[in-house]
Amino acid sequence: xxxxxxxxxxxxxxxxxxxxxxxxxxxxxxxxxxxxxxxxxxxxxxxxxxxxxxxxxxxxxxxxxxxxxxxxxxxxxxxxxxxxxxxxxxxxxxxxxxxxxxxxxxxxxxxxxxxxxxxxxxxxxxxxxxxxxxxxxxxxxxxxxxxxxxxxxxxxxxxxxxxxxxxxxxxxxxxxxxxxxxxxxxxxxxxxxxxxxxxxxxxxxxxxxxxxxxxxxxxx
Amino acid sequence: xxxxxxxxxxxxxxxxxxxxxxxxxxxxxxxxxxxxxxxxxxxxxxxxxxxxxxxxxxxxxxxxxxxxxxxxxxxxxxxxxxxxxxxxxxxxxxxxxxxxxxxxxxxxxxxxxxxxxxxxxxxxxxxxxxxxxxxxxxxxxxxxxxxxxxxxxxxxxxxxxxxxxxxxxxxxxxxxxxxxxxxxxxxxxxxxxxxxxxxxxxxxxxxxxxxxxxxxxxxx
DNA sequence: GCGAGCCTCCCCCGCACGGGGGAGACGATC
DNA sequence: GATCGTCTCCCCCGTGCGGGGGAGGCTCGC
Numbered sequence: 001x002x003x004x005x006x007x008x009x010x011x012x013x014x015x016x017x018x019x020x021x022x023x024x025x026x027x028x029x030x031x032x033x034x035x036x037x038x039x040x041x042x043x044x045x046x047x048x049x050x051x052x053x054x055x056x057x058x059x060x061x062x063x064x065x066x067x068x069x070x071x072x073x074x075x076x077x078x079x080x081x082x083x084x085x086x087x088x089x090x091x092x093x094x095x096x097x098x099x100x101x102x103x104x105x106x107x108x109x110x111x112x113x114x115x116x117x118x119x120x121x122x123x124x125x126x127x128x129x130x131x132x133x134x135x136x137x138x139x140x141x142x143x144x145x146x147x148x149x150x151x152x153x154x155x156x157x158x159x160x161x162x163x164x165x166x167x168x169x170x171x172x173x174x175x176x177x178x179x180x181x182x183x184x185x186x187x188x189x190x191x192x193x194x195x196x197x198x199x200x201x202x203x204x205x206x207x208x209x210x211x212x213x214x215x216x217x218x219x220x
Numbered sequence: 221x222x223x224x225x226x227x228x229x230x231x232x233x234x235x236x237x238x239x240x241x242x243x244x245x246x247x248x249x250x251x252x253x254x255x256x257x258x259x260x261x262x263x264x265x266x267x268x269x270x271x272x273x274x275x276x277x278x279x280x281x282x283x284x285x286x287x288x289x290x291x292x293x294x295x296x297x298x299x300x301x302x303x304x305x306x307x308x309x310x311x312x313x314x315x316x317x318x319x320x321x322x323x324x325x326x327x328x329x330x331x332x333x334x335x336x337x338x339x340x341x342x343x344x345x346x347x348x349x350x351x352x353x354x355x356x357x358x359x360x361x362x363x364x365x366x367x368x369x370x371x372x373x374x375x376x377x378x379x380x381x382x383x384x385x386x387x388x389x390x391x392x393x394x395x396x397x398x399x400x401x402x403x404x405x406x407x408x409x410x411x412x413x414x415x416x417x418x419x420x421x422x423x424x425x426x427x428x429x430x431x432x433x434x435x436x437x438x439x440x
Numbered sequence: 441g442c443g444a445g446c447c448t449c450c451c452c453c454g455c456a457c458g459g460g461g462g463a464g465a466c467g468a469t470c
Numbered sequence: 471g472a473t474c475g476t477c478t479c480c481c482c483c484g485t486g487c488g489g490g491g492g493a494g495g496c497t498c499g500c
Contacts, residue, residue, distance in 0.1 A: 108234070202393075209390070
């Protein structure tokens with residue numbers, strides 16, 4: 001009976017890579033994929049994977065928050081392997097505090113990745129902060145504006161407000177947003193004001209910056 | 221006759237992902253992989269790929285140096301698509317200046333990655349953000365990597381204007397920028413207007429979006 | 441010397457933006 | 471039925487923003 005794995009990462013490329021690496025093993029089966037933390041819980045409920053390979057930096061709900069939510073709301077939760085690009089100790093500790101069972105760098109070799117998944121599935125934990133620290137020093141820690149991200153995630157934007165923010169982040173004026181959403185400009189102004197208040201932004205430019213910095217919208 | 225691609229990335233996971241994405245296409249063939257920039261030149265000599273998909277951050281020889289070396293030492297060099305995780309102004313400029321033909325984020329969707337490889341193979345240049353491509357059209361460039369370079373350089377921001385744009389992208393108002401730069405607000409307004417005109421932006425929000433989309437400023 | 445480009449500052453002017461209120465309609469929840 | 475949150479729309483009002491001009495001082499290179 002193979003180890004079943006759910007992949008959670010906002011980059012399709014990474015998901016494809018993980019899938020290729022893991023499915024090359026006869027005893028490991030990738031049973032599903034999710035692109036953000038918010039989609040994880042229902043998927044876990046349905047697929048009941050043994051292991052969730054979870055990215056840290058994701059839109060909507062990051063890996064750490066998703067881990068917390070998962071362990072809090074799901075009975076008999078899967079083991080969680082946090083997968084990330086390059087890390088600082090804060091992330092390691094935060095992830096472990098949140099209840100993750102292991103911690104792995106994307107930079108790891110395929111054999112290490114496979115090994116990690118097997119270990120985690122067997123109930124072992126896995127972490128190597130030494131190599132993490134070394135890599136962080138080697139490549140220079142870019143950090144990331146976690147403050148802005150946290151703000152956005154905990155801001156509690158409604159669906160409509162998020163929609164408006166997305167359009168703001170595409171450079172649309174209030175009038176253009178109104179036309180796009182088929183509502184009045186006064187309505188859009190209300191939503192924009194709500195977005196600004198919730199994000200702690202002074203104007204739409206700052207709101208758009210927060211959207212980019214938090215990963216709510218991505219360049220490209 | 222399929223497009224042949226050489227993958228150069230120090231992360232096996234990313235190579236596996238790219239391979240999975242690209243080989244799903246009947247007209248694209250991955251002919252080889254390399255884990256660092258130093259291994260690229262002999263591989264290119266032997267395999268003669270149409271396109272090299274090259275990571276920026278790599279041990280031994282980074283993607284920019286490898287690009288330079290490749291174009292300097294190989295006859296009839298392949299087209300070079302720089303693939304990277306984080307958008308960073310220095311990298312964009314440096315990579316294009318080194319002679320890369322395109323610039324792509326790893327977080328791009330599979331369809332975008334495939335599209336990028338095809339475009340590059342056809343001799344087009346590619347800058348992932350639409351706004352930059354738009355600039356290319358506006359400035360009447362003929363395509364090719366010279367175009368890409370020229371666009372970014374000839375987008376023609378002066379040093380001062382670039383400085384103002386950076387501050388705009390940090391959410392500062394005109395008055396705050398003026399205070400920071402120790403000049404009058406009217407001066408800042410002049411610079412901002414120049415930036416807007418050169419970027420084809422209607423307001424500062426669109427300018428900041430362009431800054432993010434072009435990699436002029438990077439999230440995090 | 442002279443122009444070109446850049447940085448600096450100034451004027452007028454229209455308007456989109458954002459703050460601060462309020463309010464009706466609807467669905468979900470209790 | 472009552473309450474809450476969301477979405478919708480409205481009012482007034484001040485101002486920061488951006489367009490369209492112009493102009494002086496400075497350092498370049500021709």
